[in-house]
Amino acid sequence: MVIKDSCLSPDQIEAVLKRYGINPTAQRIAICRFVLCDAVHPSAEEVKDWIDRNFPKMSLATVYNTLRILVEAGLLRELRLPHSESVLYDNNVAMHYHFLDEATGELFDVDPADLRLEFAQQVNFQVDSVDVLLRGTWGRSSGGLTNT
Numbered sequence: 001m002v003i004k005d006s007c008l009s010p011d012q013i014e015a016v017l018k019r020y021g022i023n024p025t026a027q028r029i030a031i032c033r034f035v036l037c038d039a040v041h042p043s044a045e046e047v048k049d050w051i052d053r054n055f056p057k058m059s060l061a062t063v064y065n066t067l068r069i070l071v072e073a074g075l076l077r078e079l080r081l082p083h084s085e086s087v088l089y090d091n092n093v094a095m096h097y098h099f100l101d102e103a104t105g106e107l108f109d110v111d112p113a114d115l116r117l118e119f120a121q122q123v124n125f126q127v128d129s130v131d132v133l134l135r136g137t138w139g140r141s142s143g144g145l146t147n148t
């Protein structure tokens, strides 16, 4: 079993889970090693694939339950984007937009500071949330996009 170094150690993940009121079981810590660090906008199927390679014997129900708990706690955000049938999980819970590289399928985060959205005239509705998906090819322009 080879796992590449993650951004958080298991001890750090345990501390984060406790801080969010989540019982840090070994299975949850394992899932967090992927979804909080290595993965970028994975689907539940991708999480399960990674778990099967690294922590066999975990059930799909455990993966789904853990993802739901992490979303409810505010550590992950669910994304439903038009390019994918699957719900994607985003460990960047700050407000941001997305850029889809249509050549590779890779999804990049876009800082709202780099893309200003505003109405050209007065409107009568209150906007509570914004989902923006930009599509194109990564690396061909000088826009302020980052993949962090």
Ligand SMILES: [Zn+2]
Residues within 6 Å of the ligand: 041, 090, 092, 096, 097, 098, 108, 109
């Ligand atoms: Zn994102």
